Amino acid sequence: MPIYMDLHIVPGVNAKDVAEAHRQDVYLEKDHSCKCLTYWVDEMRGHVFCLIDAPSKETVYELHNRSHGLVPHKIIEVQPDFVQSFLGRITDPSDAPLTDNGLLLIDETSYRMIMSVQLPDTVLLQHEAGTESAKKKVQQILEIIRNEITAKNGKEAIQEQHSIIGSFITAEKAVAAGLAIHRQLQQINSSCRISIHAGEPVTQHDKLFGETLQFLHRMHFIQRKEQVGISASVRELVAKELMHKTEEDLFSLSANDEQLLNALFNALEEKYSEADFQMDEYAQSLAMSQSQLYRKTTALTGYSPNDLLKEYRLAKAIERLRKGAQNITEITFDCGFNSPSYFTKCFKKKFGLLPITYQELL
Structure with missing residues (x-):
């Protein structure tokens, strides 16, 4: 059967109430041909995420509705190995405490710092340096990235064709890993775009950490290779002392920067295939003049709107x-x-x- 992860938005939620709701789900799971695998609780944000082996999304919804009435706001299908790599588990944690009445109390957030390291294009590298040199360089880069993710208590979540994704529980560890990778790559006369953002596994996107990964991809477009890019949410979580010590190696976005970046890329994704589309035309929908759009886009990305x-x-x-x-x-x-x-x-x-x-x- 497929495995699904769902999002419940429950303001004021606490771990004990979620544990009780989960027990009710488990009690009725067989009636719905489901298996409730585990869950995560974020009391601060009021979000709960359940992982369930089920015949369909509709079955997940029906199970929750019958058990306690707290129906999901979003359900996505997930791959268990992806969940394991991003979140570290797909079953209940072995060290979760038991309450006096035997209730397993899981108080663990699924909020993660996600680091994306964009790898060199192997074809371009091969064209520049030859096949053997290109292979050797890529292997050096991969070794540095993987060693630092592990050394900073992270997990390699995905290796896509042209990037490696690392998942971290704390912002300090994620930033420390990014900076260590950046500095070691400099020592071998290489560089990669490194971006770090924070997010949750299920949002309105249809993929696991899809919204976070999409934004990281957008950050790579504007990322300076001589710095590590961090989002506003990561910057808020990083100790001021670390920011001060490493400021010259970090490039951070503000919330307004992120809003503009998303607006620009939403337009690009919708219109890029239309040969007569010009980004200047997009200014009106952003309530900007063409000169404002030009100035803000250039300041944020280093490109004019049409060059972007x-x-x-x-x-x-x-x-x-x-x-x-x-x-x-x-x-x-x-x-x-x-x-x-x-x-x-x-x-x-x-x-x-x-x-x-x-x-x-x-």
Whole structure:
């Protein structure tokens, strides 16, 4: 059966009440062909997350409704190994205390600091340095990243094709890992974009920590390779002493920066494939003049609005090239470029080789 994680928003919730509700779920689980695996409680935010083996989302909803009436606000399907890597467990913790009446009391938040380290593009590295040198460099980088995640009590949550994701319980450990990776990469004359954000496993996104991972991907677009990027929520949790000591190595976003970044990328994701779309047109929907949008976008990202659009289109193009399912002409128009020749010119200027050469090196 699939495994689901759900979110309950319960202001004023406490661990004892959740333990009692969980016991009621367990009592009725067989009636619904479910298995209640475990849960997490965040008393400060008033959020509860349940992990349930069930036939369907509808069954999860019905079980909770019948047991105690606290129905979920969101349910997503999850992979158990992802939950294990992000949160450290998929069953009840062995050290959870028992109350006098035998109730297992779990008081553990699922709020995590998530670090994303963007790996070098192996094709571009191979083009620059040769196949063997590229492999050696990537292995060095991977070893540094993994060693520091482990050394700072983190967990390697995901290794995507071009990034490694680490999960940490505390902001101090996450930032310390990011800084250690950054400094060690400098010692081997290398660099990666490193971004850290905080979040919960289930929000309105349909993937585990999906909202957090999406924002980290957006941070990479504006991240300076000579610094570690942290979000406003991470900065709030990091001790002032650590921030002061490492300020020159950190790039932090404000809440207003994050709001603008999300607004810009929401527009990019919706419109990038339209060749006649210009980011300047988006100013009105943000209640800004074109000059305000230009100034704020440039200050935040280092790109003008239209240059940011071009960078985004190129990033989407290289994703499509890696998949190998389309030819250059198809990718050109699907990514919003108005001609293959212009796309090729932009690609060569950005990456130092032709799109067809990139495709051949895959």
